[in-house]
Amino acid sequence: MPNHAIAKNYIVSTAESKCATCSLREICLPVGLDEDETELLGNLINHKYRIRRGEHLFHAGLAFKSLYAVRNGFFKSCVLDSDGRQQVTGFYMTGELLGLDAISSEKHTCDTVALEDSEVCEVPFIKLEEISRRIPLLMHHFHKIMSREIVQDHAIMMLMGGRKAEERLAAFLLNLSERFAKRGYSSTNFILRMTREEIGSYLGLKLETVSRSLSRLQEEGIITINNKNVRLNDIYRLSHKISGYSD
Amino acid sequence: MPNHAIAKNYIVSTAESKCATCSLREICLPVGLDEDETELLGNLINHKYRIRRGEHLFHAGLAFKSLYAVRNGFFKSCVLDSDGRQQVTGFYMTGELLGLDAISSEKHTCDTVALEDSEVCEVPFIKLEEISRRIPLLMHHFHKIMSREIVQDHAIMMLMGGRKAEERLAAFLLNLSERFAKRGYSSTNFILRMTREEIGSYLGLKLETVSRSLSRLQEEGIITINNKNVRLNDIYRLSHKISGYSD
DNA sequence: CGAGTTATTGAACTGCCTCAAGGTGTGTGG
């Protein structure tokens, strides 16, 4: 089990913790499994854990045993570098998979922290690989998830490489918006679970720059921002920020 | 097959194009396969292709069918954004795997271009997944490769997020150095296959800044650079550039 | 050899960072 904090908060297996009957199946798992395959899934999840806001799911350096699927809530992962700076490498919401970076070295390379009270499903990696052999669709689905992570990272590199602060923020907000929409939440009205500093770290900016850019977007009427609450008033203009069009 | 240019340059299958007897086996493939498993590998590679300097291996948008293992040579991949800017997302050398980003959407998201005359082994992805089912070690190895790509991308995000130009260059050179060393080439003396602009794009800098930073490192005696030829004179000081130590 | 690409270097500019001060929100303990 990941660490002491979690040990105290694990949730006993119930019918609901079976993937087969999970309400998130369509987000987490491939579609089109037959009955036998669905039956096999029963063994995939070990436990569910409750992680409270501010708690670590795992620390960098910890031996890698399991991936964790976000059942609900919101996480960040970040790497600490030699001189103590924190680089946020990703934000994760319902249905997304945590710990993929750890497969290569068999150690976690990130700290992963809940940004709100959350629940995760523990997926022992050995089991995932085992069951994958029996369910080609599951294997393929897993490959797609890893690939998606790579694509997402490339998008961030792209932002950091050549975009101005305001453009990065626009892209960031739109990305969140889409992901919320996919989960049935409002795409125009949501809460930023992370701090300005965390946003800045993720986008390669300082927190003051994040704050100023958000204020600017608000002055332009494109968004309304009140502390952690954002409303996207004009998605069209917001997305045109990114493409470098002037209107 | 990937595109017209390649069609003309494919190399007929020979004994040498079997993974089982390939000289790169230790770089490409997991160790510890038994005879049966090694036999199964025979079917993994479709063709080898010769790609000349400047030619594309594949273009962004192309339907995804295969991954490509670099047999020898050097590649870059890059994404083009809406207003035509090019972001280099990675450099790839012998034994590394190209096209991982394409799995998620079943379309290539990068252009991938040879920076010197190169050869690649085509690995049809369906076949890879099929054979993986029969060879757990191969599946696991593949997962590690994907994970390594994620870790590498995080390292770049880290550089872009909080490092100064000279530090980024130092990290870049050391990364190349290690990868060359692992392949039996000199770790202190190598050729930069890519242009200053490509380095800059990869690291989130302009080509002039790359040039200036390299010149600075040379003035300090840490490296010697002559056009594309680099010599790392003082790896110790070079690595201390990164950690933010002052000496 | 010559045309085009790539690299170096200089000078001026600018967007982001740094430092600083004050404001707002949140959660905890009395």
Next chain:
DNA sequence: CCACACACCTTGAGGCAGTTCAATAACTCG
């Protein structure tokens, strides 16, 4: 429920690293 402490956010002013623009030099390859 209030008050206090702490964490987070906003805004301003000034500085600087890296960009932009420009001119020249060096290399590459037909």
